[in-house]
Amino acid sequence: MTSLLNDNGYFNDHCLAFQIEAQDIKGRIIRLDKPLNEILTHYDCPDDIKRELGKAMALTALLGSMMKFDGIFTMQIKSDGRIKSMVSDFATNGNGSGVVRGYINIADDVGPNEPVLGNGQLMITMDQGQHMARYQGVVELQNGDLENSAEEYFQTSEQLPTHVMISCDKSANGHWSAAAIMIQHLAQNTQSEMTRDDEKQKDDWNTATILLSTLKPEELLDSELSLQSVLFRLFHESGVRLFTATQIMSGCRCSEDKLRDVLASFDTRELRDIAEDGVISMTCEFCKTDHKFELKKLIN
Numbered sequence: 338m339t340s341l342l343n344d345n346g347y348f349n350d351h352c353l354a355f356q357i358e359a360q361d362i363k364g365r366i367i368r369l370d371k372p373l374n375e376i377l378t379h380y381d382c383p384d385d386i387k388r389e390l391g392k393a394m395a396l397t398a399l400l401g402s403m404m405k406f407d408g409i410f411t412m413q414i415k416s417d418g419r420i421k422s423m424v425s426d427f428a429t430n431g432n433g434s435g436v437v438r439g440y441i442n443i444a445d446d447v448g449p450n451e452p453v454l455g456n457g458q459l460m461i462t463m464d465q466g467q468h469m470a471r472y473q474g475v476v477e478l479q480n481g482d483l484e485n486s487a488e489e490y491f492q493t494s495e496q497l498p499t500h501v502m503i504s505c506d507k508s509a510n511g512h513w514s515a516a517a518i519m520i521q522h523l524a525q526n527t528q529s530e531m532t533r534d535d536e537k538q539k540d541d542w543n544t545a546t547i548l549l550s551t552l553k554p555e556e557l558l559d560s561e562l563s564l565q566s567v568l569f570r571l572f573h574e575s576g577v578r579l580f581t582a583t584q585i586m587s588g589c590r591c592s593e594d595k596l597r598d599v600l601a602s603f604d605t606r607e608l609r610d611i612a613e614d615g616v617i618s619m620t621c622e623f624c625k626t627d628h629k630f631e632l633k634k635l636i637n
C-alpha cells in the first residue's frame with residue numbers, strides 16, 4: 338500500500354489497483370502505450386477497427402491483472418460486425434508484471450458502413466496453473482459494447498455491480514494509446530447482513546458512479562497525467578488507497594519449440610500437404626512472426 342501523494346506516479350503501461358477510502362468500493366486503472374503500438378503496426382486497416390483492438394487489450398490487461406495467481410487470462414470475441422473475431426491475452430511473468438498481446442480477424446464479407454463489433458459473444462478464460470481450476474465464462478456481446486459486456490460478465494460471474502470505462506485513440510502524430518478504469522461494489526461480499534449499512538452503501542456506490550461518469554476519455558488517455566492524478570481528481574473527497582501496480586509489457590510467447598511440438602502431432606502425409614517447396618511456414622497470429630521448418634527435418 339502506498340499513499341497517493343508520496344508516490345512518484347505511474348503513467349503508461351501500468352495497471353494500478355485502488356480502493357476508495359473507508360468504502361467497499363475497489364477499482365483498477367490502466368493505460369497502455371508500447372504493447373499497443375507494437376501490435377497495431379502489424380495492421381493496415383481503418384482506425385475504428387484498430388481502436389477496438391486497443392480497447393480489448395486494455396480491458397484484457399486490466400482484468401488479467403486481477404488474477405490471484407500467476408497465469409494466463411484470455412478474452413476471445415466473435416462478432417457479426419466488421420471484426421469477425423478478436424483475441425487478446427495477458428500472461429503474468431511472476432514478478433508483478435505481465436505481457437499483453439492481441440490480434441483481430443477482419444471479416445471480408447461485411448461492408449464498411451456496418452458496425453465494427455456487432456452482436457456476438459465474449460468469452461473469458463483464466464488459467465492459473467495448479468493453483469486454481471481453469472475458469473471459462475461467456476457473455477453476449479451487447480451491440481458490440483465492450484464496457485457493457487464486461488459489466489455483464491461481473492454481474493453474472495460474481496454478482497458484483499461494476500462500472501467500466503475504456504478509451505482508445507490516436508494522437509495527431511499517429512501514436513496510439515488505450516486506457517481503462519473500473520470500479521466494483523464489494524459490499525455484499527465483505528460485510529455480514531448484521532453490520533451492513535445499506536443506505537450508506539447505496540450512497541457510496543451512487544456517488545462513485547456519478548464521479549466516474551464525469552471522467553472524460555481524453556483525461557483517462559492523457560499521458561501527461563499520472564494514473565494517481567486521475568484517481569485523485571475523481572475521488573479526492575473520500576480519499577483513495579493504492580495497492581499494487583502491475584507493469585504491462587509487450588512481447589510474445591510463441592516459439593519454434595512450441596510450434597515444433599504442434600507439428601509433431603501431424604503424420605507425414607499431413608506434413609507433406611501443408612509444406613510448400615519443402616518448407617512449412619507457420620505465422621504467429623499475435624506478433625506475425627513467420628516461423629519456418631524444413632520438411633525433411635520433421636519427417637526423418
Ligand SMILES: [Zn+2]
Binds near residue numbers: 590621622624626
Ligand atoms: Zn508470436
